[in-house]
Amino acid sequence: MIYPNNYHLGMEIRIMRENDAQGAYSLMVSSLDEYYAPEVVQYFLMQWPAGQIVACDFSGRIIGYLAGARLGPGRASVSLFCVDPAYRSRGIGSMMLARFRQSAMMEGIGHIQLEVKENNTSAIRFYTRNGFTVFERLEHFYNDGSAGVRMVSSGSSVRSN
Numbered sequence: 001m002i003y004p005n006n007y008h009l010g011m012e013i014r015i016m017r018e019n020d021a022q023g024a025y026s027l028m029v030s031s032l033d034e035y036y037a038p039e040v041v042q043y044f045l046m047q048w049p050a051g052q053i054v055a056c057d058f059s060g061r062i063i064g065y066l067a068g069a070r071l072g073p074g075r076a077s078v079s080l081f082c083v084d085p086a087y088r089s090r091g092i093g094s095m096m097l098a099r100f101r102q103s104a105m106m107e108g109i110g111h112i113q114l115e116v117k118e119n120n121t122s123a124i125r126f127y128t129r130n131g132f133t134v135f136e137r138l139e140h141f142y143n144d145g146s147a148g149v150r151m152v153s154s155g156s157s158v159r160s161n
C-alpha cells in the first residue's frame with residue numbers, strides 16, 4: 001500500500017547497510033523494552049543482509065529498523081522491529097513490513113512469523129492490520145516473565161483497516 005503523505009518527509013525505506021548499524025542500535029535501545037547486546041544488529045545483518053530493512057529521514061538518520069531472520073525453507077521471522085516514536089502512525093511501519101515481504105518473496109519465503117508481548121496491544125493491532133493472525137500464546141516468553149503471542153502471515157499484505 002502507498003502512503004503519498006509521506007513523500008514530503010524525504011524519507012527512504014531500503015535494505016540496511018553496514019554503516020546503519022549504530023543508528024539502528026540506538027533506535028532499538030530507545031524504542032524496545034527488552035535489553036539487546038549491540039552485537040545483535042551485526043548478527044542479523046550477517047545472517048541475512050536482504051532481510052534487514054531501515055527507514056531514514058531526510059538527513060539519513062535511522063527512524064525505523066526491522067531485523068528479519070531466515071528460519072528454514074520458505075520461512076522467516078520478524079525478530080526486531082521499531083519505528084521512532086516521533087514518526088509512528090504515518091504508515092512507515094507498514095511500508096517497512098511490505099519491503100521486508102518483498103525481500104522474503106524474492107527468496108521464495110511466503111511464511112513470516114513473529115512474537116510480540118501479549119500486552120502490546122497496539123503492535124498486535126498493527127500486525128493484524130498488516131495480514132498477521134495470532135497463532136498461539138507463549139506463556140512466560142519474555143525475560144520479565146510476561147507472556148507473548150506468536151503471529152503468522154502466509155498470504156497477501158493487504159491491510160484491513
Ligand SMILES: CC(C)(COP(=O)(O)OP(=O)(O)OC[C@H]1O[C@@H](n2cnc3c(N)ncnc32)[C@H](O)[C@@H]1OP(=O)(O)O)[C@@H](O)C(=O)NCCC(=O)NCCS
Pocket residue numbers: 003005031032080081082083084087088089090091092093094095114115116117120122123125126161
Ligand atoms: C509497531 C510499530 C513498528 C508500528 O510502526 P508505525 O510506523 O507506527 O506503523 P503504521 O504507521 O504503519 O501503523 C500504525 C498505526 O498508524 C495508522 N496509520 C497507518 N498509516 C497511516 C497514515 N498514513 N496516516 C495516519 N495513520 C496511519 C494505523 O492505522 C495504525 O493505527 P493504530 O494506532 O490504530 O494501530 C511501532 O508502533 C513501534 O515501533 N512500536 C514500538 C516497538 C514495538 O512494539 N515493536 C513491535 C514488537 S515486535
